[in-house]
Amino acid sequence: MRPLADIRIIAIEQYGAGPFGSVHLADLGAEVIKIEEPRSGGDVGRYVPPYNHGEDSLFFETFNRGKRSLSLDLTTPAGRAVLDDLVRNADAVYSNLRGDVPAKIGITYPQLRHLNPAIVCCSLTGFGMTGPRAEQPGYDYILQGLAGWMELTGEPGGPPAKSGLSLVDYSGGLVAAICLLAGVHAARRDGVGMDCDVSLFDTAIAMLTYPAAWHLNAGFTPERTHHSAHPSLVPFQVFATADGWIVVGCAKEKFWRRLVAVLALPALDDPRFATFATRREHAAELLSLLDAAFATRTSARWLSLLEPAGVPSGPVNDVAAALRDPHTLARSLVVETDHPHYGTVRQVASPVRVGDDPPAYRRAPRRGEDLGYVADLLGYDEARVASLRSAGAFGEDKT
Template structure:
């Protein structure tokens, strides 16, 4: 069955994580994605390891499936000319070069719009194409710090901490893919494309969500709460007899259900604990009582008890347990794909579930330049002699 984006061609000039993640999402939805890489070097993430498998880094593998790799030297005039021709026949260009670099090469939005007015041109950068810091380079870690995310992450009496995944990169990639889809829809109405300016900094500020709203509305600068919640109690980790678990009581009805199931009905009637605002005000009393109670059973016992009482609770899984989880398997979030050097590569699946035009894992992450000759022949009509000359001259 054809994917939702079947017939859409994406020219992916990006590298690292945010841009490739965006392009992969579009590829999962059926778009043809052509990944442009430097000859002999490729996307820098290919070298971000260990671990490496079959010559490829696990980092690179995580965000480059459903793509074809074409090596192209953008420092060579013939390489630039080929890139322009590919852009002429593409629907989307994704790039994350420093602001202004592609303009100097004649591959900026204005240059490509002149030859392809329908082009959706998505730029992803640290700070965007406007503002005093537009020329600054950046990485996810720096964005996590500057955006305020690290100031609210970690234990209250500990140092600020980053999130364990490159969340600013991933968020920017997701926002970018959303913007691309919107721009393609707008193009159906107007007949013309547009420039999308997506910044990691903007994306991470947006992801602050209720934390940002709390400050903007109330003027309170939030601190770090560790694994607790400022406004909901109990909503944190506790230590059971054998390991840690999460108890997430989101309303008073759930609190009463938990108390009854745990044999502590008096807590539900105690005026200090009956309503959530009271539990928040008396967390210093309630949390130690809960901790003492939860140490009396194992995680499995508490999870069964909470499930039967319809109270949200869950384990804190290591990654091996995540991918052994039957729910992950049932939802297709673990995929296995044949790969030319690895044999079979295992990847996290896509959460994009469309009933009529399902996402599909068609192509494994490509080897560097794996599809160069085929793309030059199929899309640009070059013959064997012309392609051989390009290889000889270091253009591809």
């Protein structure tokens, strides 16, 4: 039995951030019933190019494996009645909508507790459900700019740059998943549910971590660093080699001593480079020596010397190299599912590992394909399903 096999989540979610959080819960065994709005064609992630076909896309597969899908028009009384029945039989309602929308469509705890006093309502929004930006849509790219990330990213003197991945979305999804699990734990203990107000903005600001603390307490002004250097530890950055780039980091004094031994440069045995503080003070002189040294050999040759010596280091891979890395394969981080259009879909696994049994991965659902499953779950007979269908609950015309 998977760790979360006894948790049922009603997910009113779309695109990236929300589905990224719930896909890990599904991988852990939670039953995630995805509500898709039929008039707009469901989750917009189904249509993300370039690898899309009809209502299927590899983007959607990535964020929705292991879930179930129900097309449900919540603007109709019949559709709302089905949602109410699901809430009565669920542990959580999970959404990623604009901050003012959960209350507008009636999925906050005060609006649902009459159906289920223990329901947990976890809302992942762009800016939270309070504050002056609550009604604004939140997107990863915008949040990276607003929270100061883009100003910190890139080479000094260059334009602001975003991360190569949607890290605000992904981090926000993981924070929401943690909040949901904490809420369900408390609700089972106390018998009372709650709202979980999670936002991408809060997540992005919180991830400023120690540079924020340095600024708030000591007036520190974060700046971009050459070659992605650490703001205080020297050396800890990328270095150009004869044929590429490697990352080398000395986060402890013992690593610096090991690096000096590998490089065997008499100039490094200098009091100016003896400690964290002095290496930072004389970073320009030190990095000039290191840049010249690393440029003399290939990346593979340097790593063959650094790794056995215990110096933290690694290649700067492209995505293809990262996915075929022997450690990626040894950790079973590429998984397969069967799909009626794409055949075998290969994608990356969840990093969440609990216990010894590997998760069983199932493809993402076709839109609305789990109506029969939900009908059985709620005890609907054929007459009840037909009545709901004719009333527009599932998006069909009432005629």
